[in-house]
Amino acid sequence: MDRLKEFISNHVLGNPTRLAIMLYLLPRTRVLFKELLEVLEITPGNLDSHLKALEKAGYVKIRKVFSDRPRTAVEITSKGAQETGKYLKLLREILDEV
Amino acid sequence: MDRLKEFISNHVLGNPTRLAIMLYLLPRTRVLFKELLEVLEITPGNLDSHLKALEKAGYVKIRKVFSDRPRTAVEITSKGAQETGKYLKLLREILDEV
Known part of the structure; x- marks a missing residue:
């Protein structure tokens, strides 16, 4: 039950x-x-408030990208x-116990 | 991505x-x-506030049980x-995609 x-x-x-943001980012590394x-x-x-929470935790970096026009990109x-991987491992262990 | x-x-x-409450209840049906x-x-x-939210959603019933002294029991x-089973299925599908 410690899990x-x-x-x-x-x-x-x-x-x-x-x-969900981290799951989407994990295989892509960087998304707009x-x-x-x-x-x-x-x-x-x-989305902005969740990204700020993730950035504060050190899980993502939010960058301004300039091409034809400025865009915001999110990088894992x-x-x-690492932390998302650990959390997914824990989730899988919990689901395996059910 | 609809998942x-x-x-x-x-x-x-x-x-x-x-x-977590539903996962613990699922194999036990009823817990104190x-x-x-x-x-x-x-x-x-x-705990009380989460149980009330689950009761409001129709996922659990909260009962007063009288034996030697009154206790509160929670029943799935x-x-x-059914809803927990569906959610677990969804979670497993999401984890399988990662």
Whole structure:
């Protein structure tokens, strides 16, 4: 049952929107803000606040990219990839017990 | 990617504490409030508020049990078992894609 305690104590990835962002980023490394908006169908304000929480935790970096026009890109950090991997391992172990 | 949208739109089970309660209840059908407190290591007020949200969604029933002294028991409903099963299936599908 210690896995359940560990599961509920992760306040960064315990939020489904933040976990979904990390799951989408994990194989892609870097995505545009606009793409995340379309994939997750959430509001820009909502996405922005979750990205800020992920950045504060050190899981992503938010960058301004300039090509024809300025865009916002989100990059996963090695810490973010590692912590997401650990969380997925924990989730899989919990699901295997059910 | 529709699975990610479905995942983030479940506001009942999207909360890790509520999911943990349902995961613990699923094979046991009925547990005491006191036991859930010990298993999850959360405060009584916190557990109470999550159980009320689960009861409002129709996933559990909260009952007063009288033996030597009054206790509170939590029972999973068939709707709760069904919805938790569906959510776990979705989670497994998402994890299989990673």
